[in-house]
Amino acid sequence: MDAARLRQLAVEAGLDLVGAVPVRPSPTWDAYVHWVDAGYAGGMAYLTRADAVARRSDPRLVLPQARTVLVCGVSYAGPAVPSLPPLGGRVARYAWGPDYHDWLLARLERLVQLLEGALHVSVVSRCFVDTGPVLERAWACAAGLGWVGKHGCLIHPGLGSFVLLGVALLDVDLPETAPGSLPSCGTCTACIDACPTGALVAPGVLDARRCLSYLTIENRGAIPEPVRAAVGGRAFGCDTCQDVCPWNRKPMKGASTDSVPETAVLFLPDLLTMDADTYARRFRRSPIWRATLEGLARNAAVVLGNTDDPAAHPYLVAAATGHPSPLVREHAADAIQRLARRS
Ligand code: SF4
Ligand code: SF4
Known part of the structure; x- marks a missing residue:
């Protein structure tokens, strides 16, 4: 062969x-x-x-x-990243x-x-x-x-x-497909410059503790208060460092993918009121499952606190007072305060 x-x-x-x-x-x-x-x-x-x-x-x-x-x-x-509707939150591309x-x-x-x-x-x-x-x-x-x-x-x-x-x-030998001559990043630093939290601490070195992808997916605790504003509209994951990469602007030849934008954007109020059965029905076969229902609701509260949309307020009040998770209640209460500081 x-x-x-x-x-x-x-x-x-x-x-x-x-x-x-x-x-x-x-x-x-x-x-x-x-x-x-x-x-x-x-x-x-x-x-x-x-x-x-x-x-x-x-x-x-x-x-x-x-x-x-x-x-x-x-x-x-x-496909292209869809625009964010009112009270919507973004999902990282790999989870679409x-x-x-x-x-x-x-x-x-x-x-x-x-x-x-x-x-x-x-x-x-x-x-x-x-x-x-x-x-x-x-x-x-x-x-x-x-x-x-x-x-x-x-x-x-x-x-x-x-x-x-x-x-x-x-356990078999195959022909080696060794590297030929490959390009490199050269002097570009677009990803490091664009990272909203400074998580790329050196070229190619990610401090996951600062990365919004880690903080909104893998992290089971609080999103640190200093980075909540930097979460922006990201309800699940972050693509910023890849979106700005010039190697992703070229037409994608030969790309084959099953990804369709069925979950590219999530309606955040739904995440604050979702029950476990609905969560399982919607996300059990999606990478979004990884974030857990509590984690997604936490993220939703943070993103709603980053909007300038007054329509977010009643949903946050309901979550701050009535959500079963103390983690979500705290993030919703903090989001209300952040909204109030900006109004
Ligand atoms: S995924 Fe987002 S937060 Fe993480 S390193 Fe890339 S730009 Fe920074
Ligand atoms: S944006 Fe892309 S090309 Fe530029 S430094 Fe980052 S990884 Fe390299």
């Missing part, structure tokens, strides 16, 4: 990008350890537990017989459609099946989309798919950085 055939099979499986590299100790593992030691992972225990850190040092700690790291990618650049963990994993597993057919062998594999102890971006770079931009995301020269990654560890 050559690299061209591998790409053909990837396209057949519904993938935009594919690369392969012989297994070896993980590139950039030292930088990851420094990042964890600096506290930049915030409360993401799945990244900071000692066993999780150790297992990321070498894929053979995950699959002892691994010989190849296969990396795939799918663009989710999709069905949960990519499901459909991208299915495509990656399909690629492994196609490889088995093409190689006439049975392949032992472990496939991961975000959920495994592998350093996806580092392996994507090693396989020649792009470089890590100063915003910390992989940039593919044709597809930009709105790319979802999956990794499969395989």
